Amino acid sequence: MSFPIVFVLIIIGLLAGFLSGLVGVGGGIFAAMNYYKEGLVKWEYAAVIALTFVVGGCFGSKLSISLPDQTVRRVFGVIMLIGAIKLIF
Numbered sequence: 001m002s003f004p005i006v007f008v009l010i011i012i013g014l015l016a017g018f019l020s021g022l023v024g025v026g027g028g029i030f031a032a033m034n035y036y037k038e039g040l041v042k043w044e045y046a047a048v049i050a051l052t053f054v055v056g057g058c059f060g061s062k063l064s065i066s067l068p069d070q071t072v073r074r075v076f077g078v079i080m081l082i083g084a085i086k087l088i089f
Contacts, residue, residue, distance in 0.1 A: 001044055013049040017056025022064045023076040 001009075019025070035041050064072050 001048075005045075006048060009045055009048040010052045013052025014056035016049070017053035017058075018060035018063075019056075019079060020053070021057035021060025021062075023060075023072060023079065024064070 032041065032046070
């Protein structure tokens with residue numbers, strides 16, 4: 001793996017973990033197993049993302065418990081809205 005790829009994977013893992021920890025999203029393990037069975041998982045990429053996901057999740061959950069519930073709900077709503085707009089277009 002080249003350095004730019006590792007760097008991007010680290011950023012993806014940290015952001016995904018942070019946002020998941022912040023709003024309490026989880027459960028991608030069973031979906032990942034289905035992708036693995038189809039031969040669509042690059043384990044070296046998955047390992048980097050998984051390790052940084054844990055770190056990001058730790059920071060996101062610490063921030064989440066320090067924020068008011070309504071703020072966390074709004075952040076979750078914005079994330080869902082961005083996802084919905086992306087799916088529509």
